[in-house]
Amino acid sequence: MFAKKTDFVSRFSDAVGRPCREGVFLKNYSNFKVGGSADYFFDARTEKKLVSAVQFVKTSAFPYYIIGGGFNILFSDEGFRGLIIRNSIKGLKKIEKKVIKVKSGTPLQELVDFCLHKGVGGLEFLAGIPGTVGGAVYGNAGAFGCDIGSLLMNARILTESGKTLQVEKNYFGFGYRWSRLKINKDVLLDVRLQGKAKAQAEIKKGINESLQTRKKKHPPYGTACAGSYFKNPVLPSGEKVAAAALLDQVDAKEKKTGAAAVYSGHANFIINQGNATSQDIRLLAGELKQKVYKKFGVKLEEEVIFLPAEP
Ligand SMILES: Cc1cc2nc3c(=O)[nH]c(=O)nc-3n(C[C@H](O)[C@H](O)[C@H](O)COP(=O)(O)OP(=O)(O)OC[C@H]3O[C@@H](n4cnc5c(N)ncnc54)[C@H](O)[C@@H]3O)c2cc1C
Structure with missing residues (x-):
C-alpha cells in the first residue's frame, strides 16, 4: 500500500494540504487516559480538510477511524494501525427562530451555551454531557429521558462512497444509544436541531438542574x-x-x-x-x-x- 511511513505522510500532505502526525499517543485523546500510539493522526479543523483526509484514505484503502472528544472510546494498549482523524470542525448558527445549525465537531457544552444565549430551549438535558455533536449523534446521546436524535431535523454526511449528502432524521433510525452511523461508515458533517420556544430563565434553570443531578451521581x-x-x-x-x-x-x-x-x-x-x-x-x-x-x-x-x- 505504502512502501514506507514517509510515503504515507508525504502523499497525505499532498492530497490534504496539511501534514498528519506520526506515532501519536491516543491516551492524550481519550477521557479514559488510556491507549497506545496511533500510526498516524490528523486533526481536521475544516470540513474541506476532513473530507479530503477521508477521501484520501478511502481511495488508498488505508484503515482510518474518526473521533470527536474521545469521551466514549476505549483505545487499545497497542494503539491503532492506521490513521485517526479527529473531528475539530466547529460552528453554530441560529437559522430560524428555534432551529440551530451546528457543525459536528462542536462540543455539546458550546451548543448548550449558545442555545441559552439565543433563547432556544429543549437542549438543556445535554448540559454536562461531554463530547462533540458528532459523537452524540453517533450514539444518540441523552439523559433524563431525552436524546439528541429526537431534536435532529436533518444533517449533512460524508457517505461511505465519499460523497456529501443531506439526509433527513429517519435516515438515522435512532434508538436507545443507537444510530445508523454505527453500522455504516458515514461521517457526520453538520446537523439542524429543532429547539423549543422558552424563556431564558427557564432554560437556565433546566441547565442548572441537569448539572446538579449529574454532580450528585457522576464521578x-x-x-x-x-x-x-x-x-x-x-x-x-x-x-x-x-x-x-x-x-x-x-x-x-x-x-x-x-x-x-x-x-x-x-x-x-x-x-x-x-x-x-x-x-x-x-x-x-x-x-x-x-x-x-x-x-x-x-x-x-x-x-x-x-x-x-x-x-
Ligand atoms: C463523565 C461522563 C458522563 C457522560 N454522560 C453521558 C450521558 O449522560 N449520556 C450519554 O449519552 N453519554 C454520556 N457520556 C458519554 C459521551 O459523553 C457521549 O457518548 C458523547 O456523545 C461522546 O462524544 P465524543 O465526541 O467524545 O465521541 P467519541 O468518544 O470521540 O466517539 C464516539 C463514537 O462516535 C463516532 N463519531 C464521533 N464523531 C463522529 C462524526 N462526526 N461522524 C461519525 N461518527 C462520529 C466515533 O467514531 C466513535 O465511534 C458521558 C461520558 C463521560 C466521560
Missing part, C-alpha cells in the same frame, strides 16, 4: 472514565432496568483490576485510577458482565466503544 469532573460503561438492559420480562442496579447487587463497587476500578458512587462507571491499561478495564468489565449474567441471566452490552489496534 467528579476530570475523572478518567468514559461515562456509563454498559447500556441499560431489558429484562426477559420486557422491563428496562438500570445497569447500575444490577451491578450493585453483584457488589460491583468493590471490584478492581490493576488501576481500573468501579466508581464508589455509581456502579456503572469504570474509572482509571492512574495508570490503568485498556486490558485492565476490559478485564474488569468482563468480570462484571459475568457476575451479572450468572445472577440475573442478563447479558450486559457495552456502551463504551472499544477500538481494536487492527481494524
Whole structure:
C-alpha cells in the first residue's frame, strides 16, 4: 500500500494540504487516559480538510477511524494501525427562530451555551454531557429521558462512497444509544436541531438542574472514565432496568483490576485510577458482565466503544 511511513505522510500532505502526525499517543485523546500510539493522526479543523483526509484514505484503502472528544472510546494498549482523524470542525448558527445549525465537531457544552444565549430551549438535558455533536449523534446521546436524535431535523454526511449528502432524521433510525452511523461508515458533517420556544430563565434553570443531578451521581469532573460503561438492559420480562442496579447487587463497587476500578458512587462507571491499561478495564468489565449474567441471566452490552489496534 505504502512502501514506507514517509510515503504515507508525504502523499497525505499532498492530497490534504496539511501534514498528519506520526506515532501519536491516543491516551492524550481519550477521557479514559488510556491507549497506545496511533500510526498516524490528523486533526481536521475544516470540513474541506476532513473530507479530503477521508477521501484520501478511502481511495488508498488505508484503515482510518474518526473521533470527536474521545469521551466514549476505549483505545487499545497497542494503539491503532492506521490513521485517526479527529473531528475539530466547529460552528453554530441560529437559522430560524428555534432551529440551530451546528457543525459536528462542536462540543455539546458550546451548543448548550449558545442555545441559552439565543433563547432556544429543549437542549438543556445535554448540559454536562461531554463530547462533540458528532459523537452524540453517533450514539444518540441523552439523559433524563431525552436524546439528541429526537431534536435532529436533518444533517449533512460524508457517505461511505465519499460523497456529501443531506439526509433527513429517519435516515438515522435512532434508538436507545443507537444510530445508523454505527453500522455504516458515514461521517457526520453538520446537523439542524429543532429547539423549543422558552424563556431564558427557564432554560437556565433546566441547565442548572441537569448539572446538579449529574454532580450528585457522576464521578467528579476530570475523572478518567468514559461515562456509563454498559447500556441499560431489558429484562426477559420486557422491563428496562438500570445497569447500575444490577451491578450493585453483584457488589460491583468493590471490584478492581490493576488501576481500573468501579466508581464508589455509581456502579456503572469504570474509572482509571492512574495508570490503568485498556486490558485492565476490559478485564474488569468482563468480570462484571459475568457476575451479572450468572445472577440475573442478563447479558450486559457495552456502551463504551472499544477500538481494536487492527481494524
Ligand atoms: C463523565 C461522563 C458522563 C457522560 N454522560 C453521558 C450521558 O449522560 N449520556 C450519554 O449519552 N453519554 C454520556 N457520556 C458519554 C459521551 O459523553 C457521549 O457518548 C458523547 O456523545 C461522546 O462524544 P465524543 O465526541 O467524545 O465521541 P467519541 O468518544 O470521540 O466517539 C464516539 C463514537 O462516535 C463516532 N463519531 C464521533 N464523531 C463522529 C462524526 N462526526 N461522524 C461519525 N461518527 C462520529 C466515533 O467514531 C466513535 O465511534 C458521558 C461520558 C463521560 C466521560
